[in-house]
Amino acid sequence: MPMRPTGGLKQEWEPIVLQKTKTKAQDLKNPKAVNQALRTGAPVQTVKKFDAGLNKKTAAVNARKLDEAAEPAALEKVPVDVRQAIQKARIEKKMSQADLAKQINERTQVVAEYENGKAVPNQLVLGKMEKVLGVKLRGKNHK
Template sequence: MLPHQDWNKVSFTGPVGKAKKGEKAVQDAHRKGQEVETVRKHGAGNANRAPPVNMRKLADDDDVVPVAELPHEFRMAMQKARVAANLSQADLAKRINEKQSVVNDYENGRAIPNPQVIVKIERALNCRLPRPPKEKKLKQNEDM
């Protein structure tokens, strides 16, 4: 036998794996007579805080901004053009690289008009669809 070799039996004791966390682990350690150190951290996690002042102002704001809607003519023209092209909503969605729910929302009038999506739909269907009316900007008279 060589001098650097040790053939005696070696046994390891102690925790195996990750250290346990939680109230149950602390109670188990107390029962076994082990030393337990608990540290309560403050300020960690998701603290309940009041929303920023700007969010409060936004929530308290009474101004209702009208949302542009798709006219009935647009929805019907889009649906007729899609059926004439023999495409399902899913097929049209693949062609314009959007979700099928987007095409469904446009046909049912639930979508907010996006000119880029409308242009993609027109190219995929190879037709011109009636555009939704543009919103008029309110001009304020400045009297000084």
């Protein structure tokens, strides 16, 4: 049998307010206290933060300068003969771009980009297209 507490239990609902006391470091954050210390000749240590008061991002500016200074390296796009081979093989098999995309498990937009020459060639995608279309799209003798 559980024991019950004896005596009167009561709750007090009076609010208790806790306050922090100010330290000297907090006083020095106050501009008036710093000015007062300077007037009286007390030693005051000041530390300037990096880029304090500047309203600009220097990293972005430096990145832009680097991009402008370097020669633009264009990514290799799908060659014209590969684009034509994909289109020709797809049309011979009477497939739409959507049909080809479904068979290689890619989006229709990917097939369209390969045929338009806007895509950066991916060997995995080209390999899938080779299997479905039955044409060679990679290597020296692709046709």
